[in-house]
Amino acid sequence: MVLLYLRRITWSSIETFTTLDACPNVGNFAVSTPLTTRAVFTWDDSNGPYSFVRIKIRVDSISNPSGSDWQNAGGFGVNYGTWSRNKNGLVAGETYRGQSRTWCDPQGGPYKSTVGHH
Secondary structure (H helix, E strand, O other): OOOOOOOOOOOOOOOOOOOOOOOOOOEEEEEEEEEOOEEEEEEEOOOOOOOEEEEEEEEOOOOOOOHHHOEEOOOOOEEOOOOEEEEOOOOOOOOEEEEEEEEOOOOOOOOEOOOEEO
16 A cells, blocks of 8 residues: 655745946046056946955067956045045056956945956
8 A cells, every 4th residue: 555645835925126237437547647657536326335456567579468457546546426546656658458347245245247358
């Protein structure tokens, strides 16, 4: 004799939720070079608010760059509401590449924008 036990499984009530919006990168990211060894990066929040932005630079002529070829411009990050950052100590006449990325969580972590190039 085979006994078959059936259990009734019930689901919870339906809960609705909304995921976070994508974290926007800075808008109008630009750079000027007012001195031979200084770059001034500027941007705005035209793409939306964020918590902080990090800017990194590297020499443009590196053919196969690695992570160690990049250096920060502005330390750990620049808080929302500040729209420029100077990077001093550059080599006169050298061509550089710069990128920005924002974080929308003040603690950092995975909630960040895609990389923007200049």
